[in-house]
Ligand SMILES: Nc1ncnc2c1ncn2[C@@H]1O[C@H](COP(=O)(O)OP(=O)(O)O)[C@@H](O)[C@H]1O
């Protein structure tokens with residue numbers, strides 16, 4: 436069963452997206468299997484964030500098909516794009532977690548409330564259940580003593596670990612990270628990358644946009660190199676970094 440269709444958590448087919456006249460995604464095909472860690476690399480402006488935003492319902496595509504956890508978010512049949520109904524979209528949203536570059540914690544909520552809010556109000560957990568989940572995750576992130584603090588009293592690295600705990604709390608099928616360490620200095624980056632590495636060991640399915648090349652090489656199963664709205668090259672992480680095939684990939688990697 437290991438290569439059955441059911442093992443595919445995310446499937447994006449022929450995705451197109453423009454902003455006005457600017458074509459940002461120009462026919463992207465991406466499949467992510469259960470337990471797989473996929474790193475997306477590439478120069479700034481290449482469409483990486485837009486791709487994640489389309490996968491996570493923050494942007495609408497213009498064309499193509501997206502399936503998450505077996506549910507069809509959108510499809511294009513005979514050239515006509517349609518999105519699923521609101522109820523299905525809500526279900527799809529509960530299947531993934533999202534971690535942004537700038538943490539995006541609610542500044543007026545404590546750490547604990549940042550993590551429990553969606554559990555209680557979206558996932559309908561009791562307060563006690565939500566707090567148990569929250570405490571377990573804060574332990575795992577080494578942040579249990581910060582439960583009652585506000586985000587502004589935490590370092591960037593701690594805030595990002597809270598944001599990862601929040602993403603994990605709802606037990607998602609897949610987590611998307613958009614440059615999770617690019618707002619952090621090298622010391623704090625290490626702590627966040629260690630947490631993501633541990634999640635990879637636990638076989639959490641993850642898509643990570645990153646500029647940390649050695650991290651991508653060592654932790655990802657597969658690397659996708661995007662430039663100009665297309666996937667230029669993809670392959671097993673180690674092979675892509677050490678032996679890129681396309682000239683454009685070679686040039687990009689030479690900068691690291
Ligand atoms: N909401 C938007 N409106 C207009 N242009 C946008 C918007 N979001 C992104 N873009 C443009 O799309 C291109 C790709 O951006 P982005 O997906 O953020 O790339 P990356 O994450 O790879 O740096 C850039 O030229 C960017 O300016």
Ligand SMILES: [Mg+2]
Nearest residue numbers: 483484485613
């Ligand atoms: Mg980006």
